Amino acid sequence: MEQRINYLLKQFTADALSPAEKQELLALATDPASVVGDEIAKLIEAEEGAATEVTETEKWESVLNNIVATDKPQKTPRSILLRPLKWAAAAAVLVVFSFTAYLSLNKKKEHVFASDVAPGKNKAILTLANGKKISLSDALTGDIAKEAGFSITKTSNGELVYNIAEAENANDTRLNTISTPNGGEWQIRLPDGTRVWLNAASSIQYSLNIGTAKERLVKLDGEAYFEVSKNKAHPFVVETAKQTVEVLGTHFNINSYEEEQVTKTTLLEGSVRVSHNDTNESEVLEPGEQSLVSARGIAVKNVDVDEAVAWKQGYFMFNNEKQESILRKIARWYNVEIEYADPEAKEVMYYGTVSRFEKISKVLHKLEQTGEVRFDIKGNKIIVYKD
Numbered sequence: 001m002e003q004r005i006n007y008l009l010k011q012f013t014a015d016a017l018s019p020a021e022k023q024e025l026l027a028l029a030t031d032p033a034s035v036v037g038d039e040i041a042k043l044i045e046a047e048e049g050a051a052t053e054v055t056e057t058e059k060w061e062s063v064l065n066n067i068v069a070t071d072k073p074q075k076t077p078r079s080i081l082l083r084p085l086k087w088a089a090a091a092a093v094l095v096v097f098s099f100t101a102y103l104s105l106n107k108k109k110e111h112v113f114a115s116d117v118a119p120g121k122n123k124a125i126l127t128l129a130n131g132k133k134i135s136l137s138d139a140l141t142g143d144i145a146k147e148a149g150f151s152i153t154k155t156s157n158g159e160l161v162y163n164i165a166e167a168e169n170a171n172d173t174r175l176n177t178i179s180t181p182n183g184g185e186w187q188i189r190l191p192d193g194t195r196v197w198l199n200a201a202s203s204i205q206y207s208l209n210i211g212t213a214k215e216r217l218v219k220l221d222g223e224a225y226f227e228v229s230k231n232k233a234h235p236f237v238v239e240t241a242k243q244t245v246e247v248l249g250t251h252f253n254i255n256s257y258e259e260e261q262v263t264k265t266t267l268l269e270g271s272v273r274v275s276h277n278d279t280n281e282s283e284v285l286e287p288g289e290q291s292l293v294s295a296r297g298i299a300v301k302n303v304d305v306d307e308a309v310a311w312k313q314g315y316f317m318f319n320n321e322k323q324e325s326i327l328r329k330i331a332r333w334y335n336v337e338i339e340y341a342d343p344e345a346k347e348v349m350y351y352g353t354v355s356r357f358e359k360i361s362k363v364l365h366k367l368e369q370t371g372e373v374r375f376d377i378k379g380n381k382i383i384v385y386k387d
Contacts, residue, residue: 113377117360120200120333122158123184129174129208136160136178136186150191150208162191162208172208179203180222183335192216193229194236197312200332201257223255225312228270243293247272252285253308259328263293266308274298316354316363323348323373327384334360335380342386348372 008025011017017025123137126145134144136154145152150172153161160178180186180198188196188204192211196204202222210216216236228236230249238245240256242263250270256263265274267285274291275282281298283291290303310317311329318326324346327338333356340346354366364375364382374385 113361113364113375115377115379117334117336117377117380119357119359120183120185120335122186124160124178124180124186124198126152126160127177127179129176137184158187160186160188162189174208175205176208177203177205181335182332190218190229192231192234192236195227197225199223199225199311200335220254220256222257223253223311225251225253225309227251242277243291243298244275244277245272246275253305253312255308257328257332261294264290264308265293266290266303266305268305268309310353311356314356316356318350318352318354320349320351322346323350323367323384326350326367327382330360330363331382336360337381338384339381340384342384345373345384345386348386 005025008017012025121137124135126134126136128134128145132145136144136158139154141154141156143151144154151163153163155161178186178188178198180200180202182201184200186198188198190196190206190210191208194216196218198204199222202220202224204221204224205219206217207213210218212234214234216231216234217239218237219239221240226236226238226247228247228249228251232248236247236249238247238254240254240263241258242256243265245252245254245265247270250272251268252270252272253266253268254263255265265272265285267287267289269287271284271286273282273284274293276293276298278295279297283298283300285291285300288302288305289300290308292299292301304319306313307317307319311333316326316329330336331338348370350367350370352366354363360382361377364377368374368387372387374387376383376385
């Protein structure tokens with residue numbers, strides 16, 4: 001991420017940012033959690049190292065002029081002495097101001113949508129071994145199911161918790177399934193203590209003896225983030241249509257939607273072994289790595305893990321991603337259909353961060369700021385145009 005920010009700042013000083021890159025830098029500069037200020041400080045320190053026999057005021061003015069140069073004339077700063085970190089803070093503010101002014105002057109007037117769609121929310125169905133279905137979003141807080149040897153409780157924050165008598169559980173291979181629809185997500189604590197965050201249009205299936213079985217097996221369709229309870233004697237295994245993931249105790253995310261060409265496993269902590277179901281290839285991931293499983297095999301790359309788990313934190317994060325891929329995520333979360341009036345709009349790239357808890361119009365307006373796409377909302381359908 002630091003390299004990317006450094007690149008964007010250099011492009012900014014050279015007045016060479018594309019419209020999408022302008023949006024990207026603005027989003028990073030306005031994000032309190034970003035490291036834009038740190039990178040600006042590095043640029044300032046580099047300027048200091050290169051300068052010879054100039055006053056601190058002259059150093060400041062030189063760097064500041066490079067950072068905030070735009071088409072709009074800037075007033076020369078007053079002659080003041082600032083420590084490097086204060087320089088960075090002031091420069092960061094001026095970068096944001098500069099971009100905001102630029103966008104205000106150059107972006108098209110934001111059009112008003114005729115209708116809107118609310119974001120997804122906590123919504124899931126629990127299917128017990130006997131076939132009984134329980135709507136978890138409608139169930140009251142407290143015990144929602146009791147059978148021989150176990151009870152299931154819904155907590156005040158919406159998490160599903162299993163309480164199982166271990167003596168009665170050892171040979172209980174009955175299966176439970178938790179599934180979320182489009183526009184739904186849910187958090188579960190499995191009988192073995194593992195925590196799972198289930199994204200929209202996803203499901204997991206597991207046996208009630210998962211806490212004591214030799215192999216703790218979970219079947220996943222869709223996307224889920226796992227924090228696995230450590231138990232060396234009982235490896236945790238996640239099966240999807242294309243791959244099998246083996247782990248002892250770790251934090252990782254799996255994206256295995258059927259409509260996606262590859263299954264992505266992103267490791268945040270610990271280690272996992274990813275095995276291809278058809279080719280028998282396998283790779284061991286280290287933190288910060290992501291495997292991509294396709295019909296051709298397994299590829300591994302280093303990634304920004306924040307992007308992979310952004311959905312769990314309540315926002316969309318797109319890193320130079322195609323519009324078609326972005327809109328599949330939006331369709332699942334907002335439970336809408338996507339229709340392309342102009343197929344070439346699928347190829348438009350976008351970089352940015354957007355809250356998942358805004359109405360869909362807010363998200364679409366963000367995407368429209370690239371100046372390359374336009375949307376209409378008609379009931380439950382989003383129509384996409386290439387501008």
